[in-house]
Amino acid sequence: MALFLARLGAFSARRRRLVFAVWGAVLLAVVVGGATGLKFSDGGFTLGSTESGRALATMEEKFPAAESDDTDDAGTLQLVLTVPAGEQITSTANRTLVADALAEAGRVAHVESVSNPFDANRPYVSADQTTAVATLTLTGLRDDNRETVHEDVVAVAEHARDNGLIAEVGGTVEVAGAEQSPAEAVGAIIAFAILILTFGSLVAAGANMLGALLGLAVGLLGVFAFSAIHPIGATTPTLAAMIGLAVGIDYGLFILARFRTELREGRSIDDAIARSIGTAGSAVVFAGITVIIALVGLSVVRISFITEMGLAAAVTVAVAVLMALTFLPALMRVMGRRALPRKERAGRPPVQPAAEREGLTFLERWIRLVVKRPLVVGGTAIAALLVASIPVLSLTTALSSPGGEDPDSTQRAAYEQIATKFGEGSQNPLLVLVQGSDVATKLPAITEAITGLDHVAAVNPAGVSEAGDAALLQVVPKSGPIDDATRELVHDIRALDADGVELAVTGSTAVDIDTNQMLSNALIVYLVLVVGLSLLLMIVLFRSLLVPLLGTLGFLLSLGTAIGVTVAVFQWGWLDPLFPAPAGNPLLSLLPILLVGILFGLAMDYQVFLVSRMHEAHRHGLSPVEAVLDGFGRTAAVVVAAALIMTSVFAGFAFAESAFVAPIGLALAVGVLADAFVVRMIIVPALLTVFGESAWWMPRWLDRVLPHIDAEGSALEQTDPDATQDLATVR
Structure with a gap:
């Protein structure tokens, strides 16, 4: 090569x-x-391989009217109105305030209709009579007016607050996305x-x-x-x-x-x-x-x-x-x-060897300390990364944050108020698709069976298909969409003996649960595939079994540190004022597998660049310790610059306002710093020193079987220094 x-x-x-x-x-x-x-898609999920995905496709086929109408020109918002402590929303005076707020909301441009929470047929008033929720149906929405419409409805809520009500705005209309930092x-x-x-x-x-x-x-x-x-x-x-x-x-x-x-x-x-x-x-x-x-x-x-x-x-x-x-x-x-x-x-000017210079550089003193006290220095570095990884134990992931990304927004406040007054699962019901013959006859028994399960607040019929071969049930959990109890409920419904009919659970909550499970299963396969192929490449490159293994184990420490710090910042809220993106939410469920894929590749970059020079020095006859010193001395300064450059690029994305981009940027920045400066410049050299010649050992039979690629240029050592023209012209 x-x-x-x-x-x-x-x-x-x-x-x-x-x-x-x-x-x-x-x-x-x-x-x-x-x-x-240039054409952009909606970037959505294709989950045909999951039960919720297949059920959703069937539901849309058999119940076309049940499909969401939240398109580019339609959507909904919720006006959540609550009275102060000691009052009731149903009193005459408060009914008047609610009616005024709803009338004002109806005059907002692009608000097509406003539901009446006191409607006897479809009431939306909490059991304690303190909260009423009105649904605003919108039309004619475009990218250039969504934010204005949302602000106008928020202004209605602010006016209601001035009149003595507690008012928040929630719903499904998406405000314009955050700008890049x-x-x-x-x-x-x-x-x-x-x-x-x-x-x-x-x-x-x-x-x-x-x-x-x-x-x-x-x-x-x-x-x-x-x-x-x-x-x-x-x-x-x-x-x-x-x-x-x-x-x-x-x-x-x-x-x-x-x-x-x-x-x-x-x-x-x-x-x-x-x-x-x-x-x-x-x-x-x-x-x-x-x-x-x-x-x-x-x-x-x-x-x-x-x-x-x-x-x-x-x-x-x-x-x-x-x-x-x-x-x-x-x-x-x-x-x-x-x-x-x-x-x-x-x-x-010739470059003087380190031994002939009057003093050593910082990096040279660094590596000499590492090889002099490998167990102490390497053990301390490993312990530090393990401590930084502790927050991983409290990692919580979700496909989306219930109530929106910003914990301080009126949307989140509205969501939490409805969850408190109407139940944790009231805004994220499960949809159970019942299919089979004579569905209408069997539906009462199925409804009773689901109602008897743990964590079920209510079961409501949602319709029977025109052909009579399918029915929909809306199941309201007692727990929230990301709670373990809701996940258990989905599994319990799927496990029911439904007497000749098929039960499938779908809806946004079920889709999230299936997606998280898919990601968890895929992560194991992914690690085996990627790590296995990369280990094989490094074994071919370094002609060693232990060096690639050390590099991979070091990556796991870097990964733990990256996720741990990201959990502390974006899930726990540490250093929240420094980052524009909202904190306090579960991390995106896609983050771990994306981080594994990206960080593993980058970590192996530093392993290749640093250790290849050490391997080259060892191949030329230097002892293991001398090879570490020589290879490190030749490449460390460049690797430091490379790591700082990558960190600078990733840190820029960490300060984006997007709750999707910022955690990835921070995790990669922290992961690169931990991997380059701690794993590759402390832990790996320390372990190579401890293992000595064993680090470069490989069975002879394996050495004969594996291809020799000559990635370090041994063939060039026999080339005439002035033979570049020959190199350029030989075919």
């Missing part, structure tokens, strides 16, 4: 005009395709500043950033162009942008750092390009393949938009790898020695 990539890098440098033209043409093609073909752009700026400090050259930093941004543009616009064939979800580009930018910068950083090292060692520009692509480029390929495997593996979840997000992000990573192997060598040939700091360009 190293020789092939060296030839590719040399060819790209020698034919740089052709390379620039090809990438320019590709960019132009995806710009045109993206501009003309400018911190995301700040993260990219910080990343560029880190590049300048790392390289000491504005030219090198600019080339690195240019390659990353161009690769991101090609990847994202390619995804947009594909949307003309298959519409994509609105959140799909977010993950692709987050991952594509981070790995694009990092891959360029590793190759440019190796290029500068080769120049400092006296090689010609062309030879330095070829060797940097053959060595660091090999690590980039392995790292990129690992990330792509993790992202593509998300398809095992069998939820369409997660699969879509994973594939889109994998495309941006693949483009970033290709950009680093072709476009970057062309840029390096244009830069030449300007990739070095100005004081090093004229001549070739």
Whole structure:
């Protein structure tokens, strides 16, 4: 592999005009395709493999009138009116206040009708006579007026408060989504500043950033162009942008750092390009393949938009790898020695070994402390990550937050008020689809059986199909939609002996329960698949069994830390004022599997970049401890810069206002920091020191069976330093 990539890098440098033209043409093609073909889907779930999903499809077929009318031009809101303590909503004076509020609500633009909570046929008054709920049916809603309509109804509630009532607004109308935080752009700026400090050259930093941004543009616009064939979800580009930018910068950083090292060692520009692509480029390929495997593996979840997000992000990573192997060598040939700091360009000042310098750098002192006291330092680091992982024990996940994302909103207050006065499950009833022959006759017995189950507040008939072969029952649980009791109730209903008819449970609550179960089951399969394939790749790369295993176990510590900190911030509410996104909610049920997929790939990046140089040093005859010191000394500074860059990019997303994007951004930022600085720079070197030669052992029979890929460039060591032209022309 190293020789092939060296030839590719040399060819790209020698034919740089052709390379620039090809990438320019590709960019132009995806710009045109993206501009003309961009189509977004609703990003919903496809759950045909679950009982609730199949039942929902059947229900919509047999009961078309039961389908939700919450479309682009219709929706509902709830006006929840409560009297102060000691009063009743049914008193004459309070009835008048309620009537005034409802009349005012009816005059709001796009409010088609307002229900009367005192209607004897369909009352909506709490048992203690303190709360009344009116449903506002809306029409003519569009993206440009939804927020205005919502604000007008909130103004009605505020007027009712002025008149002495306690009023809140809840319902299903979605207000305009939160805008992206400018911190995301700040993260990219910080990343560029880190590049300048790392390289000491504005030219090198600019080339690195240019390659990353161009690769991101090609990847994202390619995804947009594909949307003309298959519409994509609105959140799909977010993950692709987050991952594509981070790995694009990092891959360029590793190759440019190796290029500068080769120049400092006296090689010609062309030879330095070829060797940097053959060595660091090999690590980039392995790292990129690992990330792509993790992202593509998300398809095992069998939820369409997660699969879509994973594939889109994998495309941006693949483009970033290709950009680093072709476009970057062309840029390096244009830069030449300007990739070095100005004081090093004229001549070739040799890089003094650490032993010959007057003092050690901070990172060199760091690694010497680690290998001197491996058990103490490594054990302390492991204990610290385990402590940071403790909040994982209280992790609660949900597909959506009952009552809305913002705990301080009037929507959440309305939801909680109705839950308190009318029952926890009153707003999230289960729908039981009864199918079979003679359904109408058997329905009373089925209703009685369901009513007798634990955690059931009420069972109400919701209709019989025209053909008479299906019926709907609305089951109101005593518990809330994310409570364990509700999940048990769903399972109990499905387990009933229904005397020749089929019972299926659906509705939003059942869909959430089935989705969480699907994600839990898929996570196990996903871990086995992704970790297994990645372990195999690293065994081939490092010719060791223990090193890949240590890398994987270290990832679990990073994952626990990432989720633990995210739980503390977004579920417990720690540091809430620092983050615009709402806190105090269960985390999104999709977060763990997304985090596993993304963080595992990135964690293996650092394992490959750091340990490959240690392996290279050990292969050249250094002892295990000397190999750790040598490999760490050659790559640590670059890995530190790479980790800080990734953290900057992800931290920008952590400050987004979206309750979906922000926890992912924070978890990835924390995960990268923990993995790069604690796992890869403390725990792994400490354990490699403890295990010594055993860390690099592999059975001879396995070594013979596995392919030898030469990712570290041993073939290049036998190549004439001035043979770059041969590397570029040999086919």
